[in-house]
Amino acid sequence: MRKIVSKLKFLLFVLILTSCQNNQKSNEINIYSQRHYAVDELQYENFTKETGIKVNVTKANADELIQRMKIEGSSSPADLFITVDVGKLWQAGDMDLLQKIKDETITAGIDSEFLDPNNYWIPLTYRSRVVVFSKERVDVNDLSTYEDLASEKWKNRLLIRSSSNSYNQALMSSLIANLGSDVAEDWSTKIVSNLAREPKGNDRDQVKAIASGQGDIAVVNSYYIGLLLSSEKEEELKAGNSVGVFFPNQAENQRGAHINVSGIALTKNAPNRENAIKLISFLTSKSAQQTYVNNTYEYSVNSSVEPNEIVKNWGDFKKDKLDLNMLGVKRNEAIRIFDKTGWK
């Protein structure tokens, strides 16, 4: 009996040893990512070629990945967490799932306005939530700010997608942070009453709805306009070309257009910390930033890297300087305002 017990103990010991090794293979990195673009795979391939470090990725929705990291705790295999909504990075930091990154070689190449003051995440790219308008039916001089979208003149003319969309939640969070919740709530009520139809569809559908005459202006993510304008379908191109892109809040005394960053963070127990830092450093390098903008319609967080031609045509714009963490901090309040004001 004793023999059996000792054999079992030995077996268990071996098992634990081998599995621990599993957890920390020195030449790998494990990423939990919300991003799933072809360009990401290209970046990882280039990184592996350069360093010999293998990149493993699990792609899922940010909330599910956060939940998974939380439950997995210290045994989580994840080294890095990537999202397309900085609010989720803030949330992961707030839940104590991340560790700080203080590495000047990384931050040196990034414009300081995008950096996390708490050092929990590093921005990779950014997009803006812009207003698009029918070139036929809207005089661009009538457009000014996000706040102005609540005015009477847009009654039954405004299109926007549902409040479950995280880009809308981020926009509302920025309004709360900049203007206070009372103003934001009032804005939301008026926006709902200005809607040309109930919130539905994705960002492209809002543009198509302008083309079809269901509404005249829409709030959409710049990234998707890029996609639409590069479509190989003639009718989609026509729809894309029927609208103009407008960056709100650009006047001198105004705060600038709302932006959201896609970012990367080091997990609290990252088993392959050093490799992970190498990857962050790689992704923020000028050449990798160039790869991002060449293959997607995102903006680089390094201002010396120029965006894609289509995006460049919209011109430069002033960005809202709000601490991007606010897009997460104010999230819950934003949801409550949406629900209270009937923004579906």
Add this chain to the structure above:
Amino acid sequence: MEVNFFKIKKSNYSLLTVVFLATLIILPILSLFIGSIGIDISNFLYLSEYLLLDYTISTVYLLSLTLVFSLMFGVIPAWLISTSRFRGRKIYDLILYLPLAIPTYIMAFSYGDILSFSGPFQSFVRDFIPSLTNFVNQDYLQIEILAILLAFSLYPYLYAACRISFSLIGNNYINLSKNLGLNEINTFLKVGIPLSRPAIFSAIFLISMEVLNEYGAVSYFGVNTYTSGIFRAWGSMADMETASLLAIALFLVVCLFFGLEKWLSSKFKYNFKSNSDLSPYFKNSNKKLIFTHISCMIIILAAFAIPILYMVNNIIIDIDNIDFFDVYNLSKNTVIVSLVSSILIVVVVILIQYLKRISKSKILNFTGETISLTYALPGAVIGISLILLFSPINDYFGFLLIGSIPVLIYAYFIRYMAVAVSPIVSSFKKYPMKLDDSGKSLGLKPFQFFRKIFLPLNKSAIIIAFCICFVDIMKDLPLTLILRPFNFDTLATQTYEYAIEEMITKSSIYSITIVIFGVILLSILSVNQSKK
């Protein structure tokens, strides 16, 4: 007491086996229950105050509409095809199963694009029938249209269930009904439907669960269902505990309806005798033939041909950018996990149902069907419950079970069990217990009886269960997304990733590959059906 022949001695083992299997299935739900004890209910109260009533109303409306359309698209053609013989019947029969291979969200995104202002439908009208331009320029993202689209990809559950059931009714009942002076419509309503009640119910159950769990298509259409509430709590309010509480509440409501139906159906007992005669045929009047052709063709065109043509067109447009090696790799991944899981599911379901049958124990009877209730939980919630269940093992042994293929297959096993239960149960029920007694009189042991008589008799239902399971797992998204190993993609995850990023053109090669596999499998199923 000869009836209890198979019950002898073995019954304890069989009971143990079933209890073990049932525990495997119920364990994750238990972990959810335990996880939600004593949580802060303020978000729950908040959701009930502002949203749940609205969400529940639109859920009920969407569900009812989808069921009505599914019944129309599923039951009527199943009757026409089962009871008459005409040219083209076999082809219709084959194709009518196929829309099952198109995931609901792909159906919704595709039609969203097809009907949109820049889509082929409106462009065609603008170019060729300009006078109708304004008439067709509508907002098609409406709940009623969503219900039709959901029915397009879900009606095959009903079609499959009714095809088996109608073709087992046999001549006796039909002749009797004819002798009583009932015409075909009345025979359909008064004989066909009531005799197929269990089959229809189980298909309706599956369709309802699919609708309740649907998230991609409903949020695209701007419809908020109860599941939207679950994801609102989880995604937007970052409160997983409230999300599980909502999921459990939904689960309990479904259990209630399930129990109610069981109770109701126990009150209506039909003396059903299946018949191995050839399918009964009604005379084909011209009117009926025209009706049959038109109804089958409309369904096939709208639920299958149009979305497929749309995908093919997308593939042609994007052909230069397609990475066929990637398509091959993802197909391999998809087929392996779907194959292993569906075999596992079918074997376990047969085992449970057969043990239930021969042991006649009440506990077995209860567990045998309640296991399919796990289908009421949203996939993402099952995914999280499994992470909850396995993380202590991660912590304790340092194993990385979460994110491994075995756990993924275990998840499929729990979630898609229900899909296999219904065809197998309805088929088993068709054979009276007398059959088992005659097995005994031939001196067959339970296993021999099963292998020699029961298995061949139920072969068709087993193949159906396998095929439907396989196709469903192939389409699975929520479980695969959250539980898959590193660097592991399936056709469904790739399709979804492109579709959600508004790159539907790029997603088409992956979704059509799902459909091709589905077509191969469902063709096997259909050929097998028509042989009968």
